[in-house]
Amino acid sequence: QSEGLLGPTAIRGLAQQLDLRPTKSLGQNFLHDANTIRRIVRTADLLADDVVCEVGPGLGSLTLGLLPACAAVVAVEIDPRLADQLPRTVAERAPALADRLTVVTADALRVTELPGPPPTALVANLPYNVAVPVLLHLLELLPSIRTALVLVQAEVAERLAAAPGSPAYGIPSVKAAWYADVRRAGAVGRPVFWPAPNVDSGLVSLRRRPAPPGDRAATFAVVDAAFATRRKGLRAALARWAGSPAAADQRLRAAGIDPTTRGEQLSVTDFARLAATPAVLPD
Ligand code: SAM
Numbered sequence: 001q002s003e004g005l006l007g008p009t010a011i012r013g014l015a016q017q018l019d020l021r022p023t024k025s026l027g028q029n030f031l032h033d034a035n036t037i038r039r040i041v042r043t044a045d046l047l048a049d050d051v052v053c054e055v056g057p058g059l060g061s062l063t064l065g066l067l068p069a070c071a072a073v074v075a076v077e078i079d080p081r082l083a084d085q086l087p088r089t090v091a092e093r094a095p096a097l098a099d100r101l102t103v104v105t106a107d108a109l110r111v112t113e114l115p116g117p118p119p120t121a122l123v124a125n126l127p128y129n130v131a132v133p134v135l136l137h138l139l140e141l142l143p144s145i146r147t148a149l150v151l152v153q154a155e156v157a158e159r160l161a162a163a164p165g166s167p168a169y170g171i172p173s174v175k176a177a178w179y180a181d182v183r184r185a186g187a188v189g190r191p192v193f194w195p196a197p198n199v200d201s202g203l204v205s206l207r208r209r210p211a212p213p214g215d216r217a218a219t220f221a222v223v224d225a226a227f228a229t230r231r232k233g234l235r236a237a238l239a240r241w242a243g244s245p246a247a248a249d250q251r252l253r254a255a256g257i258d259p260t261t262r263g264e265q266l267s268v269t270d271f272a273r274l275a276a277t278p279a280v281l282p283d
Contacts, residue, residue, distance in 0.1 A: 003068070004093030005034040006061045011194050014059050014089065018081055022195055026079060027127030031061040033192035041065045043185050043203060044123045044149040053119035053142065055108045055134055056127050058082055060089045066123055067097040074102045074114050108134045111141070118144035122206075125151040128197070132156060132172045139179040139206075140216070148206040149185065157184050157202030164267050174223045177268040178216060180206035214272035222275045226263030234266075235259035242279065251277050 006014070011032040015022070022028035031037055040062060046052065050070040057063045057075035059082065066073050067090065077083040083105040091098045102116055109130060122138055122145050131152040139145060152160070155168075160176050161184045162168035176182045185203035190196040212219075225241035226234060234257065235249050242248035252259040255277040257270060266274075 003034075003064070005037055005064050006030075006032060006059060006089075006093075007034060008032045008194065011059055011061070014085070018085055020081060023079070025129070027056070027129055027131075028058060028079070029125075029128075029193040029195060029197045030058050031125055031192055032194045036188060036192040037061055037065040039186070040123065040125075040149065040151065040203065041069050043205065044069075044121065045147065046070045046121055046123075050121045051117050051119045052121045052123050053114065053138065053145065055122070055124040055138070057086055057103070058125070060086050060093075062123065062125055063090065063101065064094055067094055067100050070100075070121070072100045072102070072116065074104060074116055074119060076104045076106055076108045076111060076114070078105070078107050080105050109137055111137075114142070118142065120144055120146050122148035122150065124149075128153045128156070128199070132160070132175075135160075135206075136175055136179075139176075139208075143208075146208050148180070148204075150204050150206075151188060151201055152204060153197075154187065154200040154202040157204045160204050165265055169264050171223055171227050174266075174268050174271060175220060176206065178211055178219065178272075180208045182206050212269045212272040214276045218275040219268070219272045223263070223271050226266070226271070231262075233260045233262055237263060247279055250280055254278075254280070 011030050046069045051072045052066050052070045054073055054075045057077050063075055083103050086103050090101050119142055158168045159170055159172045161182045162173040183205050185205040188201040226237050229237045234252055235245055238248040239245040242251050249259045255274040
């Protein structure tokens with residue numbers, strides 16, 4: 001492989017050297033296809049001075065593709081075997097770029113700060129079982145992140161990028177839209193991973209935009225309530241959130257929303273407006 005990228009032989013060799021059997025619960029499916037790695041880096045559209053946060057660098061497949069394309073990579077890896085090996089792999093394969101890399105051994109869901117300059121981009125082949133919470137956590141924690149490109153399960157890609165009114169629209173769609181304009185950026189097949197996952201994958205591209213006016217936690221609370229009982233109209237779905245069906249009715253009407261519509265119809269701005277609409281207390 002050119003540019004020091006990891007191909008199938010190198011990936012298996014590294015895994016053998018570390019005596020690593022990929023852990024399913026940690027979503028350890030490693031990229032071993034240089035074309036896919038180049039495609040991800042190209043689609044990420046990085047600037048030379050970008051500081052990239054990468055979650056789950058694994059054996060370093062994507063990290064080695066990212067390092068030449070940006071100023072620095074801060075990689076957060078939960079598995080200490082992989083985190084310890086990564087600087088060695090980069091020193092061997094891309095010695096001139098090794099000082100661009102910082103590795104943090106941590107659960108990306110629990111990080112509260114990262115070392116070094118604030119990341120301006122997020123690029124990751126995310127562990128599938130925690131992809132959405134990790135993405136939302138980092139968008140919230142790191143407002144410096146301007147763009148993100150993540151590889152996730154195809155179905156999750158569809159949900160993240162879904163527009164109001166479409167069948168895939170749900171909690172991940174609304175919450176991601178709080179932070180960014182979200183679009184799908186292409187499908188990725190199974191054979192480019194080792195081991196091959198039993199689901200298809202997809203790229204999702206996010207571009208940060210100003211959050212809607214309103215309070216994030218209050219908006220997310222009403223979103224969770226609205227989608228908890230998908231088949232109900234909003235008046236019924238939000239009864240507990242508002243205190244009673246009548247109170248839900250009143251708040252929906254005050255926010256200019258028809259109480260018989262379903263959560264699937266509302267945009268993130270609608271939810272933010274609803275969350276900000278005060279309850280009218282009885283006389
Ligand atoms: N980036 C590598 C690649 O493309 O080959 C590996 C991607 S693999 C799908 C996901 C990686 O995330 C694994 O290395 C796994 O150990 C790591 N991981 C899983 N859960 C994590 C978490 N909560 N925080 C940080 N890393 C995690």
